[in-house]
Amino acid sequence: MLDEFQEAWDELTAPGGRFAMKEITVRDVPMRVYESAPPTMRFVWELAAGYGDRDYVVFEDERFTYAHADAIIRALAHHLRDVHGVGAGDRVAVAMRNYPEWVFSYWAIISLGAACVGMNAWWTTEEMEFGLGDSAPKVLIADAERVERVVPVLAKLRAANPVHLIAVRTEGGLPDDADHWADVVDPAAAPDGLPDADIDPDDDACIFYTSGTTGFPKGAQLTHRGSVHNLLNLAFMAAVAQAAAAKAGAASSLPDLDPTAEKQNVFMAPTPLFHVTANNCLLHPATISGSRIVLTYKWDAARALELIEREGVTNFSGVPTMSREMLMHPDWHTRDTSTLVGLGGGGAPLQPDLVDKIDKSLPKGEPSTGYGLTETHGIATANSGALYVAKPASCGRIVPTLDAKLVDDAGNEVPPGEPGELCLRGSVVIKGYLNRPEATAESIPEGWFRTGDIATIDEDGYVFIVDRAKDMLLRGGENIYCSEVETAIYHHDAVAEAAVFGVPDDRLGEIVGAAIVLAPGASLTEDELRDFLAGSLAKFKIPERIWFLGEPLPRNANGKFLKRELRESLTA
Numbered sequence: 001m002l003d004e005f006q007e008a009w010d011e012l013t014a015p016g017g018r019f020a021m022k023e024i025t026v027r028d029v030p031m032r033v034y035e036s037a038p039p040t041m042r043f044v045w046e047l048a049a050g051y052g053d054r055d056y057v058v059f060e061d062e063r064f065t066y067a068h069a070d071a072i073i074r075a076l077a078h079h080l081r082d083v084h085g086v087g088a089g090d091r092v093a094v095a096m097r098n099y100p101e102w103v104f105s106y107w108a109i110i111s112l113g114a115a116c117v118g119m120n121a122w123w124t125t126e127e128m129e130f131g132l133g134d135s136a137p138k139v140l141i142a143d144a145e146r147v148e149r150v151v152p153v154l155a156k157l158r159a160a161n162p163v164h165l166i167a168v169r170t171e172g173g174l175p176d177d178a179d180h181w182a183d184v185v186d187p188a189a190a191p192d193g194l195p196d197a198d199i200d201p202d203d204d205a206c207i208f209y210t211s212g213t214t215g216f217p218k219g220a221q222l223t224h225r226g227s228v229h230n231l232l233n234l235a236f237m238a239a240v241a242q243a244a245a246a247k248a249g250a251a252s253s254l255p256d257l258d259p260t261a262e263k264q265n266v267f268m269a270p271t272p273l274f275h276v277t278a279n280n281c282l283l284h285p286a287t288i289s290g291s292r293i294v295l296t297y298k299w300d301a302a303r304a305l306e307l308i309e310r311e312g313v314t315n316f317s318g319v320p321t322m323s324r325e326m327l328m329h330p331d332w333h334t335r336d337t338s339t340l341v342g343l344g345g346g347g348a349p350l351q352p353d354l355v356d357k358i359d360k361s362l363p364k365g366e367p368s369t370g371y372g373l374t375e376t377h378g379i380a381t382a383n384s385g386a387l388y389v390a391k392p393a394s395c396g397r398i399v400p401t402l403d404a405k406l407v408d409d410a411g412n413e414v415p416p417g418e419p420g421e422l423c424l425r426g427s428v429v430i431k432g433y434l435n436r437p438e439a440t441a442e443s444i445p446e447g448w449f450r451t452g453d454i455a456t457i458d459e460d461g462y463v464f465i466v467d468r469a470k471d472m473l474l475r476g477g478e479n480i481y482c483s484e485v486e487t488a489i490y491h492h493d494a495v496a497e498a499a500v501f502g503v504p505d506d507r508l509g510e511i512v513g514a515a516i517v518l519a520p521g522a523s524l525t526e527d528e529l530r531d532f533l534a535g536s537l538a539k540f541k542i543p544e545r546i547w548f549l550g551e552p553l554p555r556n557a558n559g560k561f562l563k564r565e566l567r568e569s570l571t572a
Contacts, residue, residue: 001244001245001248001386001387001390002387002460004243004244004245004247004248005240005241005244005387007244007247008240008243008244008247009240009400011243012236012239012240012243013236013400018036018239019034019036019232019235019236019239019400020034020035020036021033021034021035021400021401022035026202026225026427027202027431027447028447029425029429029446029447030447031401031425031426031427031447032400032401032426032427033225033229033401033427034229034232034236034401036232037225037228037229037232038228039199039201039224039228040199040201040203040205040224040228041110041111041205041224041227041228041284042110042111042113042194042197042199042224044228044231044284044287044288045073045107045110045111045287046111046194047288048066048287048288048290049066049067049069049070049073050066051066051290052065052066052067053065053066053067054066054264054290054292055264055292056068056069056287056292056293057069057100057103057292057293057295058292058293058294058295058307058311059098059099059100059294059295059296059297060295060296060297062100064100066290068187069100069103069104069107071187071188071190072104072108072185072187072190073104073107073108073111073194074108074187074190074191074192074193074194075185075186075187075189075190075191076104076105076108076184076185077108077109077111077112077194077195078190078191078195079184079185080092080108080109080112080114080138080139081112081195082195083184084138084139084164085138086109086112086114086138086139087112087113087114087197088112088113088114088197088198088199088203089113089114089203090112090114090115090137090138091114091115091116091117091135091136091137091138091204091207092105092109092114092115092116092117092137092138092139092140092141093116093117093119093131093132093135093137093139093140093141093142093163094106094109094116094117094118094119094140094141094142094274095119095121095123095128095140095141095142095143095146095150096121096141096142096143096145096146096168096169097121097143097145097272097297097298098269098272098273098278098295098296098297099143099168099169099295100295101141101143101168101169101181102273103273103283103293103295105141106118106206106273106279106283110205110206110224111194111195111197112194112195112197113197113198113199113203114138115203115204115205115206115207115221116205116206116207117131117135117137117206117207117219118206118207118208118209118273118274118275118279119131119132119146119209119274120209120217120272120274120538121145121146121272121274122478122538122539122540123149123538124149124534124535124536124537124538125149125150125152125153126535126536127217127536127537127538128146128149128150128153129150129153129156129157130216130217131209131217131219132150132157132161132163133157133160133161134216134219134434134435135207135219135434136160136161136163137161137163138163138164139163139164139165139166140163140164140165140166141166141168141181142165142166142167142168143167143168143169143170144167144168144169144170144171147165147167147170147174150165151175154175164177164178164179165177165178165179166178166179166180166181166184167179167180167181168181169181199224200224201223201224201225201228202223202224202225202431203223203224204221204222204223204431205222205223205224205226205227206222206227206279207219207220207221207222207434208220208222208274208275208276208279208374210374210375210479211472211479211480211481211484211541216484218433218434218436218439219433219434219435219436220374220375220430220433220434221430221431221432221433221434222276222280222374222377222430222431223430223431225427226377226427226428226429226430226431227280227284227377229377229401229427229428230276230280230281230284230376230377230378230379230428231280231284231285231288232401233378233379233382233399233400233401233428234281234284234285234378234379234382235285236399236400237370237379237382237384237396237399238384241384241385241387244387245385245386248386264290264291264292265286265289265291265292265314265315266291266292266293266294266311266312266313266314266315266339267282267285267286267291267292267293267294267313267314267315267316267317268293268294268296268304268307268308268311268313268315268316268317268318269282269283269286269293269294269295269317270296270299270304270316270318270322271318271319271322271477275374275477276372276373276374276377276378277317277318277319277372277378277477280377280378281317281370281372281378281379282315282317291315292311294307294311294313299318299322301322301325301326301329301331302329302331304316304322304326305326305329305331305332305335305337306331306335308335308336308337308339308340309335309336309337312339313339313340314339314340314341314342315340315341315342315344316340316342316343316344317342317343317344317368318477319476319477319509320354320509321476321507321508321509323343323344323354323358324354324357324507325507326343327354327357327358327361332361337362338363338364339364340362340364340365341362341364341365341366342365342366342368342384343358343361343362343365343367343368344367344368344369344370344384354367355367355369355388355389355392356389356392359389366384366385366386366388366389367384367385367388367389368382368383368384368385368388369382369383369384369388369395369396370382370383370395370396371395371396371463371465373449373451374430375429375430375443375444375449375451376402376424376428376429376430376449377428377429377430378428379399380398380399380402380404380424380428380451381395381396381397381398381399381463382395382396382397382399383395383396383397383462384396391462393464394458394462394463394464395463395464395465396462396463397460397461397462397463398424398461398463399428401426401427401428402424402425402426402428402429403424403425403426404422404423404424404425404457404463405420405422405423405448406418406419406420406421406422406423406455406456406457407420407421407423407450408420408421409421411445416457417456417458418456419454419455419456419466419467420454420455421450421451421452421453421454421455422451422453422454422455422463422465423448423449423450423451424448424449424451425447425448425449429444429447429449430444430449432444452468452470452472453465453467453468453470454466454467454468471483471563473501473502473510473512474502474509474510475502475505475508475509475510475511475512475540476507476508476509476540478540480512480540480541482499482500482501482563483500484537484541485500485512485514485533485537485541485542485543486498486499486500488533488536488537488541489514489516489529489533491532491536492524492529492532493519493522494518494519494522494523494524495516495517495518495519495522495524496517496518496519496520496522497516497517497552497553497561498514498515498516498517499514499515499553499561499563499566500512500513500514500543501513501514501515501563501564501566501567502567503544503545503567503571504571511544511545512540512541512542512543512544512545513543513544513545513546513547513567513570513571514543514545514546514547515547515549515553515566515570516529516546516547516548516549517548517549517550517551517552517553518548524548526546529543529546530542530543547570553566554566
């Protein structure tokens with residue numbers, strides 16, 4: 001089917017085709033864009049609001065139509081502008097679970113031309129303080145758990161930046177100069193239409209923080225243009241797979257992302273909305289296509305299967321662990337999952353055996369995966385259906401809006417067939433890192449984003465990720481930079497040496513491991529170290545496997561720890 005896929009690709013992107021492209025230059029970087037691309041994400045919501053009485057957001061037993069959501073979004077947008085002066089170039093932070101208010105806040109904020117700062121809900125007080133200090137939002141919209149964490153540092157934050165707090169699903173008293181959501185957002189009194197806003201495609205739509213190599217996370221600046229083109233890349237990769245299957249005479253069950261389609265698809269978002277996986281790759285396509293999006297309070301395979309049956313979920317995309325847990329759960333054989341046409345995963349490689357299990361478990365559907373990063377607004381590659389079954393170790397072909405090259409340590413392109421660091425350039429690469437010009441220049445030289453992943457590209461253009469160049473591990477879809485965890489460990493006086501690395505795990509892909517050498521005469525237990533780290537690191541970053549060693553950690557001639565050898569010897 002490779003020939004049919006290429007033929008369909010060429011037809012769809014040709015002049016006059018549904019996904020015809022043109023060349024432009026942005027920030028001195030040449031790139032391809034879709035001729036039909038809407039200018040901003042505000043335009044996307046204004047189109048979606050027309051779906052009216054269709055169900056839009058389902059959270060546990062709560063249900064909101066597009067019309068109801070639109071009224072909430074208009075009410076919040078006018079409040080943010082009229083009361084707090086939020087407009088183009090400003091920022092509003094959102095810190096909460098996957099509540100419906102996350103979705104409504106997002107659309108209201110970006111429709112004003114402001115940037116939505118999606119804060120990691122796992123963050124500790126210290127991490128929240130850093131993120132809010134770095135992004136300097138005019139308003140913070142947070143749920144009860146995040147309000148509790150931020151209150152101890154709120155006065156300190158306000159001394160530098162007078163951030164206003166709006167509390168979601170919070171009972172009881174609040175700090176001075178704070179409001180309950182229900183007191184400021186009244187959909188029944190929402191003005192007609194969104195407030196006027198002048199938005200450039202290159203303006204920030206969202207700030208998502210990624211773990212930093214220096215111990216501090218970096219705020220990736222996602223633009224309206226990048227978000228729109230990631231959305232169209234998703235639509236294109238679905239369309240080209242459908243067209244190729246039709247040319248090959250095979251039935252295609254991939255979702256149609258055509259906004260005029262009458263049938264409503266149902267997406268389940270089991271991963272956090274403060275990541276591009278759920279926000280850009282699920283919320284965005286669900287919204288533009290008039291689909292329903294199902295949110296849950298927390299991940300639970302049994303509850304997910306119950307909701308798949310109840311809501312008729314058609315598209316599920318979480319980290320591979322989630323797909324595996326559902327397939328292995330005893331309820332898989334008793335719940336009606338016949339509506340599923342897509343069971344995919346991102347944030348970690350989908351193991352080849354899981355590809356086969358999904359293919360055999362979905363009579364009406366097929367497995368899918370993609371490779372992407374916060375820095376690419378979402379997907380950089382996609383693989384699904386028969387092509388995925390044929391190349392289960394590949395994350396797919398590069399999307400049309402990206403150029404790709406593989407380079408060696410010196411930045412030189414490697415010969416065809418050789419592994420090298422994957423570098424990407426195009427309209428979905430982020431503008432840069434907030435307040436970090438040096439990090440931007442280092443990570444995105446001349447517009448080429450250095451992914452930190454070592455890959456090969458075969459003769460058909462399919463990408464295979466084989467290793468990581470960055471000192472990073474991937475735990476259940478969460479990027480964790482080892483140096484950040486090491487920095488926190490070294491703050492303990494008992495620690496003389498520490499090396500952090502990924503430990504293979506069947507469920508999460510990797511978990512955090514740490515090898516530690518104590519200072520002479522010092523004592524420290526695993527539980528004591530974890531309790532110490534809990535004050536500065538989110539829970540998912542705290543080592544789950546800890547080794548206390550009696551000898552110095554192995555090093556190379558340059559003094560660097562030999563982490564790969566250390567990991568292999570300890571985990572063996």
